[in-house]
Amino acid sequence: MKADLFGKVLQEMRKERHLSQEKLAELCELDRTYISLLERGLRQPTLATLFKLAAALEINPSELVVRVEQKSD
Amino acid sequence: MKADLFGKVLQEMRKERHLSQEKLAELCELDRTYISLLERGLRQPTLATLFKLAAALEINPSELVVRVEQKSD
DNA sequence: TCTTATTGCAGACTATAGTCTGTAGTCTAA
């Protein structure tokens, strides 16, 4: 699994929902700069963080993972 | 998301495959004691670790997450 | 018994997830 795939998925999902990094961070109670790190592939979320992000994006956590898998092909 | 759900799923999947913690650890290049910590809900894997575990269990990472979601209900 | 396989668990450690503060760059609208 390439390190930056999740970041790309996260950014796509966030932009589709017209959310700023700051607004997303607020929704999932994470730091704004950490969202930036995730999107740039400089951090890997834990499973608990994945669930928080998915909830904020109103998507199933597993669906987020599916999108990462699809990018792996 | 309750902290120990993933651990239960992991243990179920491992036992279905008749793998010891040690063998699973070897397959995904993680420490045996860490598998134990995961199964007991004392650690949360990162996304990268989730992918490693799924590969060792010969299952899609997203399918692992689906099982955690199902336990959340 | 004894041995082997398996797992829990403690303790000390290293690597990285996640926070906090601040600065600078870009873009858009007034």
Added chain:
DNA sequence: TTAGACTACAGACTATAGTCTGCAATAAGA
């Protein structure tokens, strides 16, 4: 020009993921 919204990024920090070593407990089989 300037002000506001957005983001990249640096640095120093705290919390937790993940490793390593070793010991104790249990169960199953010779």
